[in-house]
Amino acid sequence: VQLLESGGGVVQPGGSLRLSCTAPEFNFYTYDIHWVRQAPGKGLEWVAFIRYDGSDKYYAYSVKGRFTISRDNSKNTVYLQMNSLRAEDTAVYYCVKDKSGSWTFDYWGQGTLVTVSS
Amino acid sequence: QSALTQPPSASGSPGQSVTFSCAGTSSDIGYYNYVSWFQQHPGRAPKLIIYEVSKRPSGVPDRFSGSKSGNTASLTVSGLQAEDEAEYYCSSYAGSNNWVFGGGTKVTVL
Numbered sequence: 001v002q003l004l005e006s007g008g009g010v011v012q013p014g015g016s017l018r019l020s021c022t023a024p025e026f027n028f029y030t031y032d033i034h035w036v037r038q039a040p041g042k043g044l045e046w047v048a049f050i051r052y053d054g055s056d057k058y059y060a061y062s063v064k065g066r067f068t069i070s071r072d073n074s075k076n077t078v079y080l081q082m083n084s085l086r087a088e089d090t091a092v093y094y095c096v097k098d099k100s101g102s103w104t105f106d107y108w109g110q111g112t113l114v115t116v117s118s
Numbered sequence: 119q120s121a122l123t124q125p126p127s128a129s130g131s132p133g134q135s136v137t138f139s140c141a142g143t144s145s146d147i148g149y150y151n152y153v154s155w156f157q158q159h160p161g162r163a164p165k166l167i168i169y170e171v172s173k174r175p176s177g178v179p180d181r182f183s184g185s186k187s188g189n190t191a192s193l194t195v196s197g198l199q200a201e202d203e204a205e206y207y208c209s210s211y212a213g214s215n216n217w218v219f220g221g222g223t224k225v226t227v228l
Binding site: 034042043044045046049056058060094099101102104105106108109110111 | 150152154156161163164165166169170173174196200207209211217218219220221
């Protein structure tokens with residue numbers, strides 16, 4: 001399983017950014033996907049989840065109302081739309097495959113860095 | 119501040135064993151058997167090494183073992199090797215479609 005994130009960069013506070021997660025696997029449409037982030041020098045924080053068919057979406061309290069997760073299975077891509085960004089959103093954002101039935105994260109992308117700074 | 123509490127560091131000599139904890143609550147670790155451990159080397163993505171408290175994914179050496187008692191989970195690394203030097207994170211499903219992590223334990227091989 002290979003997951004490839006893109007879309008990171010530098011954005012001003014209050015700005016927006018959209019991250020993408022793509023996978024070449026033919027069965028990507030069967031994967032439930034999470035976003036997990038890691039602030040520089042800090043620990044891991046779960047951010048959001050989307051069911052394989054987009055029917056369920058869950059968010060961490062810290063991003064609810066500002067971030068939106070979505071997917072386009074015809075493009076083998078999951079998105080994370082991030083609005084009203086704050087300095088504390090600065091982190092490496094990982095796209096992670098859910099391990100079915102085990103409520104955990106089994107395959108991780110290499111991450112994309114988001115920096116919120118003026 | 120992380121939801122789960124881990125000691126910041128642990129160490130051991132090559133060949134020795136090291137065990138460290140991950141403390142949660144009766145709403146996460148104490149309630150669900152969905153505790154996982156991840157290994158992260160500097161500049162790399164985390165890697166799943168233990169799931170469902172004590173299960174190992176294919177390819178993970180049996181030197182890594184997990185357990186749980188009450189609200190606290192533990193990871194033991196037996197027969198320490200140089201490549202085991204890394205940051206280790208615990209996580210748990212916390213109900214209500216929420217997942218929590220620990221702050222990480224840095225393991226040093228002396």
